[in-house]
Amino acid sequence: MSAKIRLYVEHPLGAGQTVPLDRDQAHYLFGVMRQAVGGHISLFNGRDGEWRAEIAEANKRTGVLLCQEQSRPLMLPPDLWLLFAPIKKTRTDFIVEKAAEMGAARIMPVQTEFTNSDRIRQDRLQAHAVEAAEQCGGTYVPEVDELQKLARVLDHWPEDRQLMFCDEGEVGAALALATEEQAKAPWAILIGPEGGFSEGERKRLHALPQSHVVSLGPRILRADTAAVAALTVWQQRYGDWQ
Amino acid sequence: MSAKIRLYVEHPLGAGQTVPLDRDQAHYLFGVMRQAVGGHISLFNGRDGEWRAEIAEANKRTGVLLCQEQSRPLMLPPDLWLLFAPIKKTRTDFIVEKAAEMGAARIMPVQTEFTNSDRIRQDRLQAHAVEAAEQCGGTYVPEVDELQKLARVLDHWPEDRQLMFCDEGEVGAALALATEEQAKAPWAILIGPEGGFSEGERKRLHALPQSHVVSLGPRILRADTAAVAALTVWQQRYGDWQ
Numbered sequence: 001m002s003a004k005i006r007l008y009v010e011h012p013l014g015a016g017q018t019v020p021l022d023r024d025q026a027h028y029l030f031g032v033m034r035q036a037v038g039g040h041i042s043l044f045n046g047r048d049g050e051w052r053a054e055i056a057e058a059n060k061r062t063g064v065l066l067c068q069e070q071s072r073p074l075m076l077p078p079d080l081w082l083l084f085a086p087i088k089k090t091r092t093d094f095i096v097e098k099a100a101e102m103g104a105a106r107i108m109p110v111q112t113e114f115t116n117s118d119r120i121r122q123d124r125l126q127a128h129a130v131e132a133a134e135q136c137g138g139t140y141v142p143e144v145d146e147l148q149k150l151a152r153v154l155d156h157w158p159e160d161r162q163l164m165f166c167d168e169g170e171v172g173a174a175l176a177l178a179t180e181e182q183a184k185a186p187w188a189i190l191i192g193p194e195g196g197f198s199e200g201e202r203k204r205l206h207a208l209p210q211s212h213v214v215s216l217g218p219r220i221l222r223a224d225t226a227a228v229a230a231l232t233v234w235q236q237r238y239g240d241w242q
Numbered sequence: 243m244s245a246k247i248r249l250y251v252e253h254p255l256g257a258g259q260t261v262p263l264d265r266d267q268a269h270y271l272f273g274v275m276r277q278a279v280g281g282h283i284s285l286f287n288g289r290d291g292e293w294r295a296e297i298a299e300a301n302k303r304t305g306v307l308l309c310q311e312q313s314r315p316l317m318l319p320p321d322l323w324l325l326f327a328p329i330k331k332t333r334t335d336f337i338v339e340k341a342a343e344m345g346a347a348r349i350m351p352v353q354t355e356f357t358n359s360d361r362i363r364q365d366r367l368q369a370h371a372v373e374a375a376e377q378c379g380g381t382y383v384p385e386v387d388e389l390q391k392l393a394r395v396l397d398h399w400p401e402d403r404q405l406m407f408c409d410e411g412e413v414g415a416a417l418a419l420a421t422e423e424q425a426k427a428p429w430a431i432l433i434g435p436e437g438g439f440s441e442g443e444r445k446r447l448h449a450l451p452q453s454h455v456v457s458l459g460p461r462i463l464r465a466d467t468a469a470v471a472a473l474t475v476w477q478q479r480y481g482d483w484q
Binding site for chain 2: 075094098101102103135136137138215216217218219220221222225228229231232233235236239240241
């Protein structure tokens with residue numbers, strides 16, 4: 001059985017394995033959550049599934065957990081990247097949280113011609129992905145990349161990776177046209193910036209052999225809404241919601 | 243052509259119609275957005291479509307707009323209600339915003355057995371729905387109801403309205419089982435509280451002849467994520483995204 005409190009650690013997990021806590025984790029578990037020696041929590045590290053662990057030592061700034069048994073096997077998400085243009089802080093945080101919850105394997109902030117922000121706090125966004133995984137019962141944490149230019153990402157686009165590209169104003173579900181082989185390939189979803197793509201970017205995206213244009217309905221969605229909607233469309237059709 | 247600034251008003255709109263502004267609207271247009279006499283904005287009232295209007299008078303606390311021509315016809319959303327259990331303030335605001343963007347016709351906060359909050363600020367939530375409609379290019383604003391008990395809503399459930407009910411832990415897309423007649427009927431989506439439904443509520447919901455259980459994948463989604471995902475599933479299958 002999974003314990004109520006779930007904690008992501010980097011340490012290997014296995015039967016009888018001890019796991020030392022760092023200062024932040026000890027503060028969270030013993031200070032905030034009021035846990036003490038003998039209490040149980042769930043641990044996952046993105047590789048070894050979820051483990052039920054007992055608190056063996058609890059100090060102000062450190063602690064030790066003892067892994068007892070695996071409570072859930074590792075569940076990897078589909079091989080899906082989410083590319084998006086960072087927007088206002090809260091909404092960018094939100095997109096990362098939602099991507100982790102919805103089962104993206106990798107989160108790639110990209111700078112487009114109409115993207116305002118030219119920097120992100122990768123460490124803060126990664127922490128949001130960890131928190132979302134702790135919250136949603138996942139056993140995997142998607143990696144958040146540093147900000148890259150969309151043009152450069154497209155220059156090195158992997159030959160077999162399909163790209164679901166959400167273009168405002170496009171109507172019709174071209175996604176249905178993916179072949180059986182494409183459906184099984186690795187995928188990525190690209191969400192445009194709130195100002196839309198530039199003409200040059202749209203041309204390039206439409207010309208990419210791997211790209212599949214998809215419509216998200218007749219209203220204009222904010223980028224954070226579009227991210228969840230696009231992840232839903234993809235997960236239902238090709239992902240692990242089937 | 244729609245102007246960049248979109249404003250929701252309650253006043254009737256039509257060719258040659260003058261529209262007086264209240265204090266908040268005048269402050270927003272002339273103070274915040276720096277508009278002046280002769281400028282153009284878009285107006286909608288949820289009934290008459292979107293109108294291009296010229297600023298005829300601009301004062302500190304009042305103003306008058308003159309409707310020129312209709313820039314978009316009225317687009318009503320499908321007859322879809324979104325029922326959800328209010329959660330923390332930010333996430334409740336978010337659900338209302340997303341429901342308006344995604345095209346719900348009516349937003350109904352409901353109190354379930356495991357819902358913590360026993361009050362909402364209906365006026366504030368309604369203002370969020372207006373803002374979302376202004377933002378997403380919609381010509382309709384969904385009404386936000388006062389908080390009601392779920393049990394009472396179910397007591398008076400309309401006979402012809404189908405209910406898509408997102409039950410954590412249910413796997414499989416029972417939504418596919420809706421008959422053609424049901425598909426065309428009015429619908430509602432119910433998103434549970436983060437603590438889940440009580441056993442009694444689940445039994446009652448499963449027993450409701452109009453209910454259709456749907457799974458939102460193998461991870462546990464937060465209520466705000468689940469709202470967008472469920473709206474996507476429904477809009478794609480039965481709504482105006484087809």
